[in-house]
Every structure is written in structure tokens, then in C-alpha cells.
Amino acid sequence: MSVKPRHFMVEKEDKIVVWKFFNPPNNIWTSEVHLEFNDIVEDFYKDPDTRVGIITSAMPDVFILHFDVAKLVEMGCELNDTGCCEELERVQAERGVYRCGPKITIAAINANLSGGGLELAMACDFRFMAKNASASQGEVNVGILPGSGGTQRMTRLVGLPRALELMLTGRRVFADEAERIGLITRACDPLTLMTETIDFARAMAARPPLAITHTKHCISLAREMPIEQGLAIEGELFMELVKSAEAMALMRAYVATGQPSPRQRIQMELEAVQKQWQELQKK
């Protein structure tokens, strides 16, 4: 995207890019924002210098409120009048974070979110959420359904019975419960949310990119086909990785360290923790 994004503050740090959503007063997600964000994510997938993308909000009391309901009413009218609505088709297309892309995306949920905001977060690979934030999928209350992949993605994240309950009642879920049922990756203390997310993102960015892409692809297929087919694809991609230059170099280096015994390995890990602790003390 050559144009500067209007609704996102973009910050880059090493191989990580952070998108801070800002659409006052309520951080509502509009079609314009949706298309802009899809462009941003597609650009990020192409950029060889960045590995991990984090979406968060620049507003302290809301992450993403939901999709623009007034716009939905207009779209409904257009559908009734003309039988099709081009804008809606464009918004519902599988692009950006909504398709399973090659790189990692993380939602750092700093405040409440509902409807389309939660659907966006569920389309990311990981969700870190502040403990004082809550999420709800309340479309049923206005007579519609979660139309950006919510019915499909939530069911795959939390399982059938809980998905049914959350989407038919539309009730709020706080971060602790969300973590317990698998809706989010981790519930964080509000003050350390960004630190924990960035730490995790750094660890992800340090990993070999092709291995990440292929692992993501295999896992995303796990529930979509009979296991024989899944295993066949896994086997193919494994062969591809094992002969790649990067994997060869890493595996050679691993072998050359003389393959520490399990006991030595624990010793090394302990030393690493010890070192971290000492550095922390110096600060």
C-alpha cells in the first residue's frame, strides 16, 4: 500500500510491526477500515523484512467495538432493492488476516471488544488479552449472525457446545474464562499486556520463516480433511523443509554442538534462566 493508512498507527521494531487501530470516538470497524487493514496485512505478508504483525488499539477503553451497524442497515436496504451489494461482497472476501497467511499475526486485546472485533481477533493466530477486558459475540441480539467467520472460527477454537452458548446468548466473557475455554492464548495483567505480547512476537520472529509457514498450513488443514490426506501433505512439506538450506544449516549446527545429554540440557537451561535473572537485577 503506497498510501499512508488513515486508521492505523504503524510502528516497526526489528522484525515486528504493530498496528494501532484508532477510529474515535468508539473504535468502530467500518468497511473502509476493513479494506485498509486487509491491504496492510497483505503488504506485511509480502514484506521480506517483517515476520510478525500485532494488531492492538490506540484507545484505552475499547479494542474494536464492532462493525458499523448503521452501514449494515444500508447494506440490508441495498440487498433488498438491488439483490446484491458490492461493498458487502468486498468486505466478506477472504483477504488479509482472514485468510491463512504465511506469517504470524497476533491480537493484543487491551480493552473490550465484540462482534466483528472478536471475529478479527479470532482470525489472528494468537490472542493476548488484558484481564480487565471482556469479549462478546452478540450479533443474535440484532437479528443477524457473526458474518466474518465467527460461526466457523469460534466453533473451531472453543468447540461446538461453548460456541453455541456464546453465540446464541451473546454474553460477555472476561479474559480468564476466555483463556480457560481456549478462546484466547493468554490472559495478561493489563500493565504487562504489550510486554508479554512483544516478547512472544520476538520469539516467533526468531524462528525460521519457512518452518513457521508450513507448520501453520499443516495445522490449519488438520480439521479440514481426513487424517490420511493431512498426513500426506505433512509428509510432502516435511521433505521440502528438510532439504532447505536454512534447515540444513540449523540441523548441522545442532548436531555439531555434540548433542547434549538430557541432564546437560537441563543444566544449560538453568544457566540461561540464571543469566536472565542476573541481567534483570542489573537493570
Add this chain to the structure above:
Amino acid sequence: MAIKPRFFMVEKEGRVVVWKFYNPPNNIWTGETHLEFNDLVEELYADPEMRVGIITSAMPDVFILHFDVGSLVKSGEELQKNTPAQPAERPKPRGVYRRGPKVVIAAINANLSGGGLELAMACDFRFMAKNAAAAQGEVNVGILPGGGGTQRMTRLVGLPKAMELMLTGRRVFADEAERIGLITRACEPMMLMTETMNFAKAMAERPPLAVAHIKKCIYEGCDMPISQGLEMERTLFQELVKSEEAMTRMRAYVSTGQPSPRQRIQLELEAVQKQWEDCQKKP
């Protein structure tokens, strides 16, 4: 159903219908009760006035014991004597087993096993008294759960738990059942019907078409590749967004002036405060 049901006491309250199963002495589920219950549920699906069905037992110490084993022995003997040249065509699922457009809840007031648990698992939600226990013990008499148990339990609790419960046939009390996702909520025995009824009333107020479509997306979507699931969701979303009911509700939502997230929390707090005060007033 023109005829009065023989095994169920039917009570209606608002848009909620309660079926109390009564087949003394042991509340055994027979071929006859099965057909009768399917008719009752189909009647609910067809009745425009009713929204939610609750199945419970009229007996204090058993919900549904299991399917009539005596009749299974007879069918076994028959199958041995004259093996049909072609296997009989399976009848299409009916009633609660076909997952229709309305919400059906099991209010499990006492122990259940075998076909009783399979019936409960075919419902959309399960509320269970804390002193009740469930078991899927078909393996002990050399058969398998043939009322959809192997398929539905696996989708509810996941593969490893389903293996354990169906291969051991052990009992699970309500607390564990809630933890593993087998039931929606474990209730105090005294509060079971109140809690179920409250939940049912909340469900009955939600827009019926949205409820039907969300159910469909979740149930059918979890059994197809996500790309197909998303396609179905998109189509049904467009159908809902242009419907009269959704348009009215969305317009109402927009015209409330869309409270800011902070105002919204304030409103919720006030509602809780009011509830509390109402509670205090009661003798």
C-alpha cells in the same frame, strides 16, 4: 400430533414448552417413546408460537435410564434368524436428532445413561443437577452407543475424553461433566428448573431466524472444510442482514445513540445495582 402423548406431560409457559418424561417404574426409553418424542419436537419446530423446548423427567430419581434392552435382544434375534439381503434403509433423523431451527434444552434432574445421555447430547444445551450422574455404558453389554453417541460425544468433549468415557462406561457427575464440556451447566438440584427456565426464556426472546441460522452455521460448519463453512455463513448472513426483523433491530440499536464503551459499562453497572436493590426489597 393429534393424539395426546402417553409418556410425556406437556406444559407450556410463554414461548417455552416443557416435556416431562414419565414411563414408570424406571423411565426406560422405548421405540414407542422415541417416536412419540420425535413427534413432539417436530410439533415444536412447526408451531410459530413456540420457541424453546425443554425435556426433563417427571420422576425424581431417574432422568432416562437407557434404551429398552429387552427389545434390543429381540431385534438381535430377528436379525440372526433372517439376515436381510439388503440392509434396511436408515430412516432420516427426526425431532431433536435432526437439529432443527429451534432451541431444545435437556434439564437433567437425575441419573441417565445410554440412550438417555445420547438424547441429552442431541439437544442444544444440557443443564444438570449436581447430584446426577451420566454414563455411556453400552460397551458393558457388548454393543455401542447407537443413537448418535459415538459421533456427538466426540464432538462435545473431544477425542481423548470420548474414548475414555465410551470405552470404560464410567459414571460422570455433573461437576466433571461441566468441566469437560459434556453439559452446559451444573446446577444446584433445587435450582435446576429455575435456571433452565431462565435460560430458555432468554433464548425465546432472541430473533428466531438468527437463532436458526446461527445453529445451522455452527452445527454444519464444524463438519465441513472451513472454506465451505465460511461460504455458507456469508450466504446466511446476507439473508439475515436484509430481513425485516434484523433491519428493525439494527436501526433501533443505532438510534439509541450507540453509547460509548465507558457509558455502556456504566449502564451495565446501573442495571446490576438495580437488580441488587430489587433483591433487597423482596421479603
